[in-house]
Amino acid sequence: MEIARHWRARATRYRLEGQRHRHSGVVRFPPQPPALGEEPDVWEPAPLSGRGELYSFSVLRQPPAGYESFGIYAVGMVRLEEGPLVTAQLTDCAEEDLAIGMPVEMVTRRLADTGEDGVLVYGYKFRPGLR
Amino acid sequence: MSGVYLIGAGATPVAEHYGRSLADLASEATRAAFAGLPEFAAHRVGALYVANALGDRLAAQGHLGAYLSAAVGLRGVPAVRVEAAGASGGVAIQQAVQAIAAGAAEIVAVLGAEKVTDQLDDAVEAALALASDAETEALHGLTLTAQWAMLMRRYMHEHGYGPEAFAPFPVNAHANAAKNPLALYRFPINADKYRKAALVASPLNMLDCSSVADGAACVVLASERVAREVAAEGVPLVRLAGVAVATDTPALALRADPLDLAAARASAHIALGRAHLGLSDVDVFELTDPHGIAAALALEAMGYYEPGAAPRHAADGAITPTGRTPIATAGGYKARGDVAGASGVYQIVELLRQLRGEAGPTQVDGARVALAQCLGGVGATAATCVLVAER
Numbered sequence: 001m002e003i004a005r006h007w008r009a010r011a012t013r014y015r016l017e018g019q020r021h022r023h024s025g026v027v028r029f030p031p032q033p034p035a036l037g038e039e040p041d042v043w044e045p046a047p048l049s050g051r052g053e054l055y056s057f058s059v060l061r062q063p064p065a066g067y068e069s070f071g072i073y074a075v076g077m078v079r080l081e082e083g084p085l086v087t088a089q090l091t092d093c094a095e096e097d098l099a100i101g102m103p104v105e106m107v108t109r110r111l112a113d114t115g116e117d118g119v120l121v122y123g124y125k126f127r128p129g130l131r
Numbered sequence: 132m133s134g135v136y137l138i139g140a141g142a143t144p145v146a147e148h149y150g151r152s153l154a155d156l157a158s159e160a161t162r163a164a165f166a167g168l169p170e171f172a173a174h175r176v177g178a179l180y181v182a183n184a185l186g187d188r189l190a191a192q193g194h195l196g197a198y199l200s201a202a203v204g205l206r207g208v209p210a211v212r213v214e215a216a217g218a219s220g221g222v223a224i225q226q227a228v229q230a231i232a233a234g235a236a237e238i239v240a241v242l243g244a245e246k247v248t249d250q251l252d253d254a255v256e257a258a259l260a261l262a263s264d265a266e267t268e269a270l271h272g273l274t275l276t277a278q279w280a281m282l283m284r285r286y287m288h289e290h291g292y293g294p295e296a297f298a299p300f301p302v303n304a305h306a307n308a309a310k311n312p313l314a315l316y317r318f319p320i321n322a323d324k325y326r327k328a329a330l331v332a333s334p335l336n337m338l339d340c341s342s343v344a345d346g347a348a349c350v351v352l353a354s355e356r357v358a359r360e361v362a363a364e365g366v367p368l369v370r371l372a373g374v375a376v377a378t379d380t381p382a383l384a385l386r387a388d389p390l391d392l393a394a395a396r397a398s399a400h401i402a403l404g405r406a407h408l409g410l411s412d413v414d415v416f417e418l419t420d421p422h423g424i425a426a427a428l429a430l431e432a433m434g435y436y437e438p439g440a441a442p443r444h445a446a447d448g449a450i451t452p453t454g455r456t457p458i459a460t461a462g463g464y465k466a467r468g469d470v471a472g473a474s475g476v477y478q479i480v481e482l483l484r485q486l487r488g489e490a491g492p493t494q495v496d497g498a499r500v501a502l503a504q505c506l507g508g509v510g511a512t513a514a515t516c517v518l519v520a521e522r
Contacts, residue, residue, distance in 0.1 A: 009266060029384075030267055055389075056288070058280035059333045060272070064256035067272040075277050077285075077384055085384035088271050095333070100288045111271060121270070 006121055011045070013123035016106055018084060020046035029084040050106030051129065052080040059095050069113045078104055078126050092127035103129030135231045136358035137369045137518065138238075139164045139172070139351035140480040145315045145468030148345040153190045153246040154202035156347035157181075161203040161242060164349035169364050172351065177236025179203075179210035182223035182243040184472030184507075186212070188258040190246040199242060203349075213472075216262035217419060218376075218507030219243070220348075220475020221514025225374045227352045237354045243473030244347040255343055259471070262508040264382035276340055276422075278383055278509045280332040283424035286390055287334065290439035294334040297423030298325040299445035301338050301465045304420065307452065308462025310492040315344050315468030341421035341469035348476035350483070369486045372500075373405030373517040381511040392432035392506070394513035399433040399504060402515040410435055413517075414498040415457045415485050417478035419506035421464040429504060430456060452493045460485060460493040475505035475514060486520040 011017040011031075018029035022042050029048060034040050057076035067073070074090035076098070090098065091109055104126040111123045141163020143156050165173050181195045192198060196210035213223040220243040227239040247255050256276075260269040263278060287293065302321060308314035320338055328336035352371065353361065362368050377397035383389045403409060410433060420426035427441035435456055436444055449455045461467045461481040470477055482501040484490045490498075501518045 012266075056281040056285035058277045058284065058335070059330070060274065060277050061329075061333075062256065062274070062276070062331055063253065063272060064260055064269075064274050065251075065253040066257060068253065070272065073272060075271065075273055075281070077281055077389070085389070087268050087273060087382070087384045100285070123270070125271075 002117065003119055006119055014108060016048045016050050016124050018046050018048050018082070019043040027082040027084060029080070029086055049081050050124070052078040052104060054098065054100055054102045054104055055079045055085060056100060057090060057098050066112050066115065074098060076126060089125045090127065091125045097128060105129045134355035135228045135371045136353050136355060137350060137371055137479065137483055138353045138358055138361050138366055139168045140349065140483045141166060142313055142348035142477055142480045143346050144313045145344050145346040145470055145477070147248045149248060151345070153186070153192060153244055154199065156246065156345060157199045157242055157244040158203050160244070160347035160349040161240065164240070164351050167366060168351065168361060172238055172361065175238045175357070176205055176208050176240050178227070178230050178239045179205050179208050180223040180226050180239065180241045181210065181212045182219040182241065182472045182476055183212055183245060184214060184216050184219045184262070185245060185247060185258050189250045189255060191249070199244060203242065205240065215512045215514070216507030217471060217474060218505045218512035218514045219472030220478070221503065221505040221516060222376055222512065224350070224475060224479060224516050225376050225514055228371050228374045231352055231354050237357045239352045240349060241352065241476055242347065242349045243470065243476030245471045245473045246345050247343050247471065248345050259343065262381065262511070267382050267384065274332065275509060276335060277332045279422045279424055280335040282390060282428065282509070283422065284334050286424060286427070289390070292442055294336070295322065295326055296442040296446070297339055297427070298322040299442070299450065300420060300423030300426050301325060303445070303450050304459040304463040304465040307460050307493045308466030311461045311467060314462040314466055315342060316462070316466040335422055339422050341464040343471055344468040346468065346470040346473055346477070348470070348473055348480050350476055350479045367487050368521040369483055370519045370521055371516060372408065372519045373402040374515065375401035375405065376512065376514045377401065379511050381508050383509055390428060390438070392428050392510040392513070395429050395432040395504060395506060395510050396434065398513040398515040399502070402517045406517040406519065408500060408517060412500045413502045415460060415482065415495040415501045417482055417501070417503040418458050419464060419474070419504065420459055421469050425506070426450070426458055429506070452495050457495045460490060460495060475503065478503040478505060479516065482518050486518055
């Protein structure tokens with residue numbers, strides 16, 4: 001049973017919530033605990049726009065256990081407008097549509113097959129930008 | 132850290148050993164490692180480090196220090212499993228070197244053992260993926276292969292290569308493995324076959340992806356005093372001149388430049404520094420090379436080639452046994468086989484052969500200094516070991 005694990009991550013997975021440094025303004029994703037020597041609350045929650053461009057991608061033909069229902073699927077790293085890189089699945093696109101540098105935007109989709117505990121795991125993916 | 136020596140090594144073939152258990156494989160490797168040593172060596176083992184990445188999930192056995200120490204005939208010896216994903220073997224070597232350098236033991240055995248074929252490929256892929264960041268990578272269906280594939284595509288984009296530029300790496304690995312009786316894939320391939328191979332995780336194709344398989348390798352380390360005793364009985368000496376481990380974030384996306392394997396660079400430089408040697412002194416390399424891109428990035432991170440230059444040098448033959456930076460002389464991860472947590476120990480087995488001049492058709496002429504580097508995840512742990520032959 002991993003219900004608590006998925007519940008804990010809801011802000012990150014559903015809202016793409018990262019963190020902003022209160023002094024420098026630097027934005028990071030995902031949220032992380034403060035480092036040694038940092039003020040405990042120096043990183044504040046910061047929802048991200050979900051817009052960015054494709055840094056790199058791959059199309060998997062041998063999925064790991066728990067992802068069989070997706071068949072062949074694309075994954076990518078996205079450079080968000082706010083700066084951080086995010087790794088996620090790419091959706092609503094054919095392999096030949098993908099190119100490094102193309103604009104993409106976040107959508108919420110099912111991330112994995114439904115496991116033995118029956119939990120539907122939702123989270124962010126990216127699709128080609130609609131602008 | 133001077134005064135730690137490599138006095139014995141042995142390994143099983145890398146294969147799909149359906150008929151053999153983890154304990155069987157571990158026993159064979161350990162016996163082989165001690166086979167050339169005087170009888171007292173086995174009785175004076177002061178510690179056993181077991182390198183294993185996936186035992187809990189794939190071999191259905193935990194507590195591998197105690198379990199395998201008993202299985203190989205070292206019952207009672209202090210024993211612990213070292214887990215650092217694909218770098219487990221290199222980190223176990225580092226632990227063993229520290230134990231001897233600290234005076235805690237005179238002889239230490241490092242046993243890399245991995246049993247993966249009791250599970251199907253998709254379960255193996257899922258287990259391997261836990262070496263990445265579980266929440267931000269593995270949960271999204273990313274495999275380690277997919278991560279390397281994304282680095283390869285980005286590298287091609289930044290440096291203007293097509294995928295065929297990486298063919299020299301698996302071609303060299305297979306050419307060498309064809310001459311290694313312990314290798315998983317003992318057949319040559321060529322650039323034409325590479326170009327036609329089916330995609331696994333684009334742009335990586337089947338001939339640019341290692342297979343994870345079963346195997347065990349064991350090396351025996353000793354203090355200088357014991358090493359001299361053994362040398363008196365005719366065993367050629369190889370010194371572990373420098374070892375170092377460095378880490379980086381498992382999540383690729385959290386690195387300033389994902390194409391820069393910073394931990395690989397740091398561990399190589401620190402290990403060479405401890406050995407009082409430079410990169411140009413190294414005659415033969417063992418790298419984590421499940422894909423050409425991995426070998427290219429490691430050579431560039433260490434500083435041997437400028438960013439973007441490694442595939443060009445590979446095309447000119449630099450990575451073959453007669454080249455400037457020979458790698459994968461036993462077949463590497465690609466063709467000897469990827470043995471997960473045991474791979475770092477297999478690397479040392481091969482380098483001992485090289486430094487003793489016993490590597491036969493893939494011998495690097497006059498090899499005196501060797502460097503082994505193994506990576507966990509996509510370079511999140513890097514362990515580097517520099518070996519020097521004493522003649």
